Amino acid sequence: MATVNINGIDVKAREGMTVLDVAQSAGIYIPTLCYHPDLSTFGGCRVCMVEADGSAVTACRAPIKDGMVVRTDTERVNQMRRVNVELIMTNHDQDCQTCAKNNNCKLQEVCAFEGITPERMSRLRRVITNKEQDTSNPAFKRDFAKCITCGICVRTCEEINGVAAIDFAFRGYKTTISTIGNKPILESKCESCGECVERCPTGALVVKNQVVPEREVRTICSYCGVGCGLVLGVRGNRVVGVRGDRQNPVNQGHLCVKGRYGFGFINHPDRLKAPLVKKNGTLTETSWDEALTLISGKIKEFTDKHGPNSLAGLTSARCTNEDNYLFQKLFRFLGTNNIDHCARL
Amino acid sequence: MYDKQILICAGTGCISSGALDVKGSLEKELEKHNLQDKVRIILSGCHGFCEKGPIFIVYPEDIFYCGVTAEDMPELVEEYLVKGNIVDRLLYKDPITGESVTSHENIPFYRQQKRLVLRNCGVIDPENIDEYIIRDGYSGLKKSLQMDPKEIIDTVKNSGLRGLGGAGFPTGRKWETAYKIESDKKYVVCNADEGDPGAFMDRSVLEGDPHSVLEGLMIAGKAIGSDEAYVYVRAEYPLAVRRLRKAIAQAEEYGLLGENILNSGFNFKVNVKEGAGAFVCGESTALVISIEGKRGMPKPLPRPRTTEAGLWDKPTLLNNVKTLSVIPQIINNGADWFAGIGTEKCKGTAVFALTGKTNCSGLIEVPMGIKLGKIIHEIGGGIPGGKKFKAVQTGGPSGGCLPESKLDLAVDFDTLLQAGSMMGSGGMVVLDETTCMVDVARYFLNFTVEESCGQCTPCRSGTLQMLEILNDICEGNGREGDVELLLELGKSIIDSSICGLGKSAPNPVLSTIDYFRDEYEAHIKDKTCPALVCKNLIIYDIDQEACTGCGRCRKNCPAGAIAGDKKEPHVIDQEKCTKCAICYDLCPDRFSAVKCLTGEKITAMAKGGGN
Numbered sequence: 001m002a003t004v005n006i007n008g009i010d011v012k013a014r015e016g017m018t019v020l021d022v023a024q025s026a027g028i029y030i031p032t033l034c035y036h037p038d039l040s041t042f043g044g045c046r047v048c049m050v051e052a053d054g055s056a057v058t059a060c061r062a063p064i065k066d067g068m069v070v071r072t073d074t075e076r077v078n079q080m081r082r083v084n085v086e087l088i089m090t091n092h093d094q095d096c097q098t099c100a101k102n103n104n105c106k107l108q109e110v111c112a113f114e115g116i117t118p119e120r121m122s123r124l125r126r127v128i129t130n131k132e133q134d135t136s137n138p139a140f141k142r143d144f145a146k147c148i149t150c151g152i153c154v155r156t157c158e159e160i161n162g163v164a165a166i167d168f169a170f171r172g173y174k175t176t177i178s179t180i181g182n183k184p185i186l187e188s189k190c191e192s193c194g195e196c197v198e199r200c201p202t203g204a205l206v207v208k209n210q211v212v213p214e215r216e217v218r219t220i221c222s223y224c225g226v227g228c229g230l231v232l233g234v235r236g237n238r239v240v241g242v243r244g245d246r247q248n249p250v251n252q253g254h255l256c257v258k259g260r261y262g263f264g265f266i267n268h269p270d271r272l273k274a275p276l277v278k279k280n281g282t283l284t285e286t287s288w289d290e291a292l293t294l295i296s297g298k299i300k301e302f303t304d305k306h307g308p309n310s311l312a313g314l315t316s317a318r319c320t321n322e323d324n325y326l327f328q329k330l331f332r333f334l335g336t337n338n339i340d341h342c343a344r345l
Numbered sequence: 346m347y348d349k350q351i352l353i354c355a356g357t358g359c360i361s362s363g364a365l366d367v368k369g370s371l372e373k374e375l376e377k378h379n380l381q382d383k384v385r386i387i388l389s390g391c392h393g394f395c396e397k398g399p400i401f402i403v404y405p406e407d408i409f410y411c412g413v414t415a416e417d418m419p420e421l422v423e424e425y426l427v428k429g430n431i432v433d434r435l436l437y438k439d440p441i442t443g444e445s446v447t448s449h450e451n452i453p454f455y456r457q458q459k460r461l462v463l464r465n466c467g468v469i470d471p472e473n474i475d476e477y478i479i480r481d482g483y484s485g486l487k488k489s490l491q492m493d494p495k496e497i498i499d500t501v502k503n504s505g506l507r508g509l510g511g512a513g514f515p516t517g518r519k520w521e522t523a524y525k526i527e528s529d530k531k532y533v534v535c536n537a538d539e540g541d542p543g544a545f546m547d548r549s550v551l552e553g554d555p556h557s558v559l560e561g562l563m564i565a566g567k568a569i570g571s572d573e574a575y576v577y578v579r580a581e582y583p584l585a586v587r588r589l590r591k592a593i594a595q596a597e598e599y600g601l602l603g604e605n606i607l608n609s610g611f612n613f614k615v616n617v618k619e620g621a622g623a624f625v626c627g628e629s630t631a632l633v634i635s636i637e638g639k640r641g642m643p644k645p646l647p648r649p650r651t652t653e654a655g656l657w658d659k660p661t662l663l664n665n666v667k668t669l670s671v672i673p674q675i676i677n678n679g680a681d682w683f684a685g686i687g688t689e690k691c692k693g694t695a696v697f698a699l700t701g702k703t704n705c706s707g708l709i710e711v712p713m714g715i716k717l718g719k720i721i722h723e724i725g726g727g728i729p730g731g732k733k734f735k736a737v738q739t740g741g742p743s744g745g746c747l748p749e750s751k752l753d754l755a756v757d758f759d760t761l762l763q764a765g766s767m768m769g770s771g772g773m774v775v776l777d778e779t780t781c782m783v784d785v786a787r788y789f790l791n792f793t794v795e796e797s798c799g800q801c802t803p804c805r806s807g808t809l810q811m812l813e814i815l816n817d818i819c820e821g822n823g824r825e826g827d828v829e830l831l832l833e834l835g836k837s838i839i840d841s842s843i844c845g846l847g848k849s850a851p852n853p854v855l856s857t858i859d860y861f862r863d864e865y866e867a868h869i870k871d872k873t874c875p876a877l878v879c880k881n882l883i884i885y886d887i888d889q890e891a892c893t894g895c896g897r898c899r900k901n902c903p904a905g906a907i908a909g910d911k912k913e914p915h916v917i918d919q920e921k922c923t924k925c926a927i928c929y930d931l932c933p934d935r936f937s938a939v940k941c942l943t944g945e946k947i948t949a950m951a952k953g954g955g956n
Binding site: 043044045080083084088090123124125127151167172174175 | 623625640642645646647794795796797798799800801802803805806807808809810813814817824826830833834836837840841842843
């Protein structure tokens, strides 16, 4: 155990913790932008600067030492932090009201904490790059006018999903997050898992046509056998969004493209809600009783005539694990091992 | 047996001014006079006096011809090599006395210099290993192979050598750290990623004396227990890369590089890695990452030193070209010899690329502690055209501008840093009274803005903001409080940037504000550019009384902005004028009718109905 003094308060800490870890454990707020607890530290935004034993360090990276004296509120620290937030904000699209991340934006939070005012901002020159949005992906869009090049998306893609579809490109103020060859994201090796969208601290990566849910419902993804935990965003009687369930031990919040964005089928008008039976060459809606009677009759007919191995059962990944278990049990009871499933991602 | 040797400089500068044509023409002329067996031509590395290139020296007499062309060869061969008459018009003329100087040692540009790093540059044929060996080449290596690593390190430590890449870190201490760390693999890396505008010291050493760098690398390898080195060199230095590769091949052929060098059991391999020209890759961690094939971005603190965990996380000793090239001499001549040169805290010499408004410019090497004024006025030969000295910019884009009051400064790592500038990689740009200091700050800052790696906010966006403010000031749109804002931004960038590039980027602005704040104020408050440089703040006007209507300006104005009848005073249409200054330059001195005006004078002229 070590003791770190933050702003006059002694805080117990473990060796190996960073200044930020310790401050957060003691409920002391240090603004951050490029820091994300899921990822390795980057130290690029320079917003979490504090004074540790007199020298300016990034709280997110600086390891603590026993007896360390940390100050998060000196004039020097405040100036550095404020200037850096102003510099980021100057070239950030400031139309917050219509931004999908409004009230859920890390940059707003940090600006508010630093007390960034229009008066101070007006002293700086706006040098925005009018780069077009990348709307190629059907699920999300990339708005470069809102990107603060914190690199969270880059690290997410590499460290969480192991794809590394994006990285920093170009130099200086032209630095941007880019795919190989600066092509639209859809033409890259991006798997559209949306992990980066989930972590983007600003509105630079947002889900298209985002609707804010009125309530959330926990459930399990029905796409494949992994069984990821989902939190469905529901509005009225419609599912309007999905996020990964961080509490679920299976996926710990991570999702793939299907689980995160493939929820459109739920409320789709073409979705099957009743069994279909082919009558005179056309599939016709029918009742479960009629359908099941038909199926059991056929099963009996074929088993009698050709033996149980003339049967095969095909089940669906969209059924729950329990459904699928019962389905295979039923078919084995009928005497066949011919069972298959569409869960091949 | 040759009677004479002719050294033709084949550094990049002299090649650009036609050195290879000179060689071709000389060969032809020698054949014509049947002298090809009597005169040996050597293409040497850079002589430093690039401004007067191509340089052409005839030995054994040491006759220094400069600015020679292929067309001069028939005369030079006929008159000098055949008849023995010195061709006076091709000799160097002293800018003050106007007298011809025959021997290069008597030229003030060379007289004050002390050449250690540049010892062989311009003296030997860099593509011939034998010439290097004749000049004691590889004897330092031989000696070091019989020495204990500790002994080598102690020699380097006692010599007082400090890293000549600019930071001035004690070389011996760095070697000791690298030596002490235990690892199955260690690397030595030569930093040849010279990126400052106007700096060409490292390039000249690699082009003019590549073997000295290889020998330095090997001695370093022997000292720290490494068997492999990388030279990280800019791809924009093709000649340096080619000569380096050739030197490696020659050394390998002679058994001076490779397995079991000189039967000592010491193995060493040197790789060349061409960099893509990012200035930031001169920073140690970015350089290492770049060699690994990734995007060159400096690693933020806290991080292990490169010496502890560098290339592929192995202990890596990183030294600059100049530092490595002087190592063999230190081993050969001993620590005391080197420690006897320079000042108490900074030993040896400093290499500068002297450019700008001096009569003589080029590559120079001077002992540490030489007065700044001596470099500018004696080696540089003073300011041309009778203009007044204003400032000297040292340390490249990360350095600062020092005014006249600092000319007494004894140049070394520490004094320059204290004065608000730095040694840096050794750029030295002399500025005269016609230079606008705001404009100079803008020029250097523009470089760092473009070269910032972009990972940290202060360097990426802060330097751009500073540049935009400087642009506004130069264009007459400066606002009250801009200087204070520049100071605030500068301080914050220095305090919170990740690497040395960001931490030094505001220096050109801060040092010019420090010493020339009145010029900033003049631009902002009076909309005046005292040096008459910033186009938006000046106009050109023709003095109606002085103009005789010769028409020279009118005929040459590219914008067609000048009107006037023959022998009648001319006028400039300010709407059309692009302020190219051609009229100003062309107006004969005896009239000097074209005036450049700024600030109140423009207002006064407008009120007086000027044109």
